[in-house]
Amino acid sequence: MKYLSLIALFALLFFAACQDDDDPVQTGDIATTIQFRAEYDDTDLAIQSATYAYPTGAELKATLFQYYVSDLTLIAADSSEVELSEIELIRYDDATADNIEERTYDVPAGDYIGLRFGLGVKPELNALDPNNFAADDPLNENEFWNSTARYVFAKIEANADLENDGTFDTGLSYHMGSDALYSIVTFTGSFTLDGDNDPQLIVTSDVLKALSDGMDTFDIADPEKQRVHGGNQAVATEIWERLAGQFELLIQ
Amino acid sequence: MKRSLLLSVLFTLFVAASCEPDEPVVCPECPPDTEGREVTGPSEPTDFTLEVPDYMPRPVLDEDNPMTVEGIALGRRLFYDKIMGRDSSFACADCHIQEKAFTDGRALSQGVRGENGRRSAMSIVNLAFNSNGFNWDGSSEQLWEQAIHPVEDMLEMDEDWERVLERLREHNDYPERFRAAFGIDHTDQISQELAIKAIAQFERTIISADSHFDRFFYKNTEFLTEEEQLGADSLFFVEDVPAGVLHPGCGHCHNKPSFGDNKFKNNGLDDVASLDDFIDLGRGEVTGSRFDNGKFRTPTLRNIALTAPYMHDGRFNTLEEVLDHYASGGHGVENEDPNITGFPLSEREKVALLAFLRSLTDETLISDERYSNPF
Numbered sequence: 001m002k003y004l005s006l007i008a009l010f011a012l013l014f015f016a017a018c019q020d021d022d023d024p025v026q027t028g029d030i031a032t033t034i035q036f037r038a039e040y041d042d043t044d045l046a047i048q049s050a051t052y053a054y055p056t057g058a059e060l061k062a063t064l065f066q067y068y069v070s071d072l073t074l075i076a077a078d079s080s081e082v083e084l085s086e087i088e089l090i091r092y093d094d095a096t097a098d099n100i101e102e103r104t105y106d107v108p109a110g111d112y113i114g115l116r117f118g119l120g121v122k123p124e125l126n127a128l129d130p131n132n133f134a135a136d137d138p139l140n141e142n143e144f145w146n147s148t149a150r151y152v153f154a155k156i157e158a159n160a161d162l163e164n165d166g167t168f169d170t171g172l173s174y175h176m177g178s179d180a181l182y183s184i185v186t187f188t189g190s191f192t193l194d195g196d197n198d199p200q201l202i203v204t205s206d207v208l209k210a211l212s213d214g215m216d217t218f219d220i221a222d223p224e225k226q227r228v229h230g231g232n233q234a235v236a237t238e239i240w241e242r243l244a245g246q247f248e249l250l251i252q
Numbered sequence: 253m254k255r256s257l258l259l260s261v262l263f264t265l266f267v268a269a270s271c272e273p274d275e276p277v278v279c280p281e282c283p284p285d286t287e288g289r290e291v292t293g294p295s296e297p298t299d300f301t302l303e304v305p306d307y308m309p310r311p312v313l314d315e316d317n318p319m320t321v322e323g324i325a326l327g328r329r330l331f332y333d334k335i336m337g338r339d340s341s342f343a344c345a346d347c348h349i350q351e352k353a354f355t356d357g358r359a360l361s362q363g364v365r366g367e368n369g370r371r372s373a374m375s376i377v378n379l380a381f382n383s384n385g386f387n388w389d390g391s392s393e394q395l396w397e398q399a400i401h402p403v404e405d406m407l408e409m410d411e412d413w414e415r416v417l418e419r420l421r422e423h424n425d426y427p428e429r430f431r432a433a434f435g436i437d438h439t440d441q442i443s444q445e446l447a448i449k450a451i452a453q454f455e456r457t458i459i460s461a462d463s464h465f466d467r468f469f470y471k472n473t474e475f476l477t478e479e480e481q482l483g484a485d486s487l488f489f490v491e492d493v494p495a496g497v498l499h500p501g502c503g504h505c506h507n508k509p510s511f512g513d514n515k516f517k518n519n520g521l522d523d524v525a526s527l528d529d530f531i532d533l534g535r536g537e538v539t540g541s542r543f544d545n546g547k548f549r550t551p552t553l554r555n556i557a558l559t560a561p562y563m564h565d566g567r568f569n570t571l572e573e574v575l576d577h578y579a580s581g582g583h584g585v586e587n588e589d590p591n592i593t594g595f596p597l598s599e600r601e602k603v604a605l606l607a608f609l610r611s612l613t614d615e616t617l618i619s620d621e622r623y624s625n626p627f
Contacts, residue, residue, distance in 0.1 A: 048543040048587055061586055095543035131509070135309035136383030142513040145491060157590045169584025171593050227593070229504065230491025 029106035030193045032201070034072070034115075036090045036101040038065055039206040048095040052208070055217045059161045061168050065207050066091035067154035067243070068138070070118035070125065070182075072103075077111035077190075087125055089138035109194045115201065119244045120153030120182040145177075149230045153177030154243060156207060162221050172220055174228045176240045181233065183240075187249035202250040210243035288439030291427040295435040297322045300453075302380055305461045307470040308509050311380035317396050317449045319456060322433040325626075327454030329429070330447055332625045335419050337409035338364045344402065344409075344451065345625065347373040351618050353555035354458065359566025363408040370407070370532065372566040375559050377460035377617065378552060384514040388548045388564045391538045396452035400444065413444050420447065458623050460554050461509065464611040469508070476611065483608025487601055502578075502605075504591050505550045511612060512552035520582020520592040521563060522546055527587060532565065543587055555617065557610045571606055 038045035040052050045062060052060045069088040073081050084105040092099060120126075121139070127150075130141040143152050152175045159168035191199045211218045218239055219225050228236040297320035302311050330336060334343045342364035348354040354376045360368040371388050379386070385393050392398035402408040403416060420426045421439040430442050433450055465484075467474040476484060489508075490501035505513050516535040524530055527542045536545035548564045562568040568577065581594020597605075617623070 063587070063590060094539075096539050096541045131307050131309055133310060134312055135381035135510070136312045137310075141309060141507050141510060142515070144507065146489065149491065159586055159588065159590055167584050168586040171588070171590030173590045227500070227591075229501070232491075 028109065030109050030195050030198060031104055032084075032107040032193055032198065033102050033104045034084070035200065035202045036069075036103070037202050037204045038092045038099045038101075039204055039208075041208040042206065044099040045092055045207060046095075046099065047092055047097070054160070054208075054220065055212045055214075056219070056221060057164070058220060059164065059168070060158045060172070060220075061160075062092075062156075062158045062207060064091075064093045064155055064157035065205075066093065067119060067205070068121045068143075068151070070120065070122035072117045073115070074107060074112050075114035075116060077113050082107055087121065087138050089143065107193055111190070111192050113190050114186065114188045115203075115249055116184065116186040118182055119185050119247075120177055121151040122182060123179050126150045126179055126182075145175075145230045149178070151177055153181060154240070156210065156239070160220055170220075170226065172226050174236050174239055175230070176228065176233060176236045176243075178233055181237070181240050183244035185244060185247050187247075189249055189251045191251050200250075200252045202252065204248045204250060205243070206246055209246035210239055213242055213246075288421055288441070289427070290438055291431045291436055293428045293431055294322075295431050297433055297435070300324060302457060302459075304380070304459050305466070305470070307466070308378075308459070308461050309381050311456070312383045314394065314396075314452075314456075316394065317452055319453045320433060322429070323450050323453040324457055325454075326426075326429045326433045327450035327452065328623075328626055329426075330451050331454055332627060335423070336403055336411070336416055336447075338411040340419065342409045342411075344399070347402075347408070348376050350620075350623055350625075351558075353377060353460070353558040353614075353617060355559040357560070359561045359569075361408065363405070364410050365406070367407055369405070371564045372561065374549075374551060375555060376455050377458050377554060377614075378510060380456045380459065381510055382514050384516075384549075389535050389538050390516060390549065394452075395455060396445075396449045399448035399451045416447070417442055417444065458617075460552075460614040460617045462616045463554065463614045465608075466509075466614075468611070477607065479604045479607040480611050482601075483604035483606070484611075487605045488608050498595060500591060500593060500595055502553070505589070506553045510552055511554050513550050515550055516544065516547040517550055517589040518546045518585060518587045518592075519548070519550075519578075520585070520588045521567070521577070522585070523583035524585055527585070534564065546585070546587065553609060554612050555614055557613050558618070571609055572602065575602055575605060 040050070040062065045065060048061055048063060050061070052062065054060050067090055069090060070086065071083060072085045072088060073083050075081055084107065085103065088103060090101050092101070125139060128139070129147070130139060130144045133139045139151065144150065145152060154176045156174045158172045160170040160172055161168045162170050191201070216238065225235055300319040300321050302319060304311060331344045334340050336343055347356045347361045349356055356362070356373045359372060360370065361373040362368055374388060379395055384390060386395055386398040392401070403411050403413055421442050427436070427439045427442065430436050430446060434446050436442060464474060468476050488501065489503045490498070505515070505517065507513065522530055524546065527545045530536070530546040533545045535547035536542060556571065560569060560571070562571070562574050568574045575597060578592070579595055579597040582588045582592035
C-alpha cells in the first residue's frame with residue numbers, strides 16, 4: 001500500500017512535468033491581428049477634431065475615410081497563400097474613436113514573406129447586389145450606388161475652410177469605385193508567426209497622400225472637383241491612383 | 253399475521269397520506285409567495301423565420317432574442333395594450349399608429365400626461381434592417397433595450413416597470429402567453445426583459461416594402477408617372493453633379509431599397525455659433541463628443557407622406573418645407589454633412605420630387621392585419 005501511494009505520487013509528478021508551460025511556440029493556427037491605421041500627413045487621423053493644412057493653403061476637417069479590402073491574403077515563404085478575408089470595410093468616421101481599425105484572423109503558424117489585398121470590391125462581389133447580404137454586412141446598400149455604378153470602393157469626406165476665415169463651410173465628398181479602378185496592393189516583408197512574440201502587422205494609409213503627392217495636388221477649390229459621386233469617376237481617378245499607391249505595411 | 257397486515261395497511265396509508273399536497277398555511281403576516289402562481293399550458297415556442305421580399309436586404313439577426321410565433325403574438329398584444337402605461341392608460345401604439353406608418357402625426361410625441369416629449373415619434377418600420385442602434389440618437393444598441401425607456405419616461409408612458417410587471421403577473425391571460433413564448437413556470441418569472449423582448453419581436457416583423465415604387469422598380473407591375481419618373485431619375489437618384497449647381501441626389505443618404513442609411517448626421521438644420529450651442533445635442537448626448545452634437549439618425553423615407561411633421565423635432569409640417577430646407581444648403585457648421593451643399597430647385601422639379609416621395613407610401617402596411625390592434 002505504501003508503494004502504491006509512492007507510485008501514484010510519481011505518476012502525478014510525471015504528468016505534471018509534461019505540461020507545456022514554458023514553450024509557447026505553436027504549430028496550429030495563431031490568432032493574428034492586422035491593424036489598419038489611418039493618417040493625415042504622417043500623423044494619426046483624427047475625425048473632425050483636428051484641423052489639417054492642405055497644400056493649397058486651405059484647411060480641412062476630415063469627416064469620413066473608408067475603403068474596401070478584398071481578398072486579404074498572407075503569402076507564405078513556400079509561395080502558398082492564406083486568405084484571411086474575402087471582404088472588409090475599413091472605416092474611420094467616429095470622432096470618439098482612434099485611427100486604428102483591427103481585424104483578427106486565425107492564421108497557420110509559419111514563415112511569411114508578404115501580404116496582399118485588392119483595394120475596392122473585387123469584380124465577383126461587385127457584381128452582386130446588396131440584397132444578397134444582411135443589412136449589417138460590409139456589402140450593404142449604403143455603400144452601393146446603383147445597378148450600373150455598383151459599390152463605392154472608397155470614400156473621403158471633409159469640410160474645408162477655403163478662405164481661411166475659420167469656417168469649414170465647403171463640403172468635399174469623394175466617392176470612388178468601379179471595376180476599372182479595382183487595384184491590387186502587394187507588400188513584401190518577412191515575418192514568422194509561431195505564437196511567440198509574433199510581429200504586429202500594420203497597414204497604414206494616409207488621406208493627404210491620396211489627395212496630394214507633393215507634386216500634384218487635387219484642386220479642392222474648383223467647384224467641379226468638390227464632389228465626385230457615381231458617374232464622374234474620371235475626376236477622381238488621380239485620387240484613386242494615389243490612394244492605391246500610398247499604402248504601407250509595417251512589421252513591428 | 254393479522255397484526256402484520258394491519259401494520260402494512262397503516263404504513264401504506266401513512267405513506268399515501270404524506271404524498272398529498274400540504275394544506276396552505278393561513279398567515280396574513282407572511283411575505284407573499286415569491287414564486288407567484290404556477291403557470292401551465294403549452295411552453296414550446298415555435299421558431300419564426302422573418303420572410304422579406306428578395307429585393308430587400310437580409311434582416312439583421314438578433315441572437316439574444318430569437319423570434320418565435322408565440323413571442324411575436326405576445327409582443328403584439330403588449331404593444332397595443334394600455335396596461336404598459338401609467339394606470340393602464342397608455343400603450344406603445346398611442347405614439348406609433350399603424351395608419352400613420354407607426355408615427356403619431358405630432359411634431360413632438362405626447363405622453364400619458366398630455367405633455368410633449370423631446371422628439372418626434374419615429375416610424376418603426378423595417379427595424380429588422382437596422383444595425384446602428386435605435387432612436388433618433390442611437391441611444392439603445394438593441395431593439396429590445398429600446399422599449400425600456402418609454403415605459404419609465406414621465407413624458408411618455410410614465411409608469412414604474414414593477415407596477416407593469418405586477419399587472420402582467422396578475423393578468424388572467426398574459427402569464428400563459430409568457431409561458432407559451434418563453435417557457436416560464438411561475439408568474440414571478442415574467443420580467444422586464446421578457447416583456448421588451450416580446451415587443452421587439454413583434455416590431456421586427458413590421459416590414460414595409462410594397463409601395464408604388466416597389467411595384468414599379470422591383471416587381472415590374474406598375475409604372476411611374478412622368479412626374480414621378482422625373483423626380484426619381486433627375487433628382488432623387490442623381491449622382492454626378494457639381495456641388496451647389498444641380499440637385500445632389502437625396503439617394504446618397506436615402507438609398508433604395510431602405511431609403512435611409514441609419515447613420516447619424518448633422519443635416520444642416522441649425523445655425524449655431526459653435527458645436528456646443530445646439531439645443532438638442534442628439535448623438536452627442538450619447539457619445540459625449542461635441543463633434544457629434546446636432547447629429548441625428550437618417551430615417552427611412554418609406555411612407556414619408558404619412559409621417560409628417562418632419563425631422564427629429566417635427567419642425568417642418570410639410571415635405572415642401574423639407575425640400576426648401578435642403579435646397580438652402582445648411583449653415584456651414586463644421587460638422588454638417590459635406591453633402592449638404594444647397595441647390596436650385598424649380599417649382600416643376602419640386603413637384604416632381606414630391607410626386608416621387610409620395611410613391612414610397614406602402615398602402616398595404618397601414619392595413620396589414622398582422623400589425624394591427626389584436627384587441
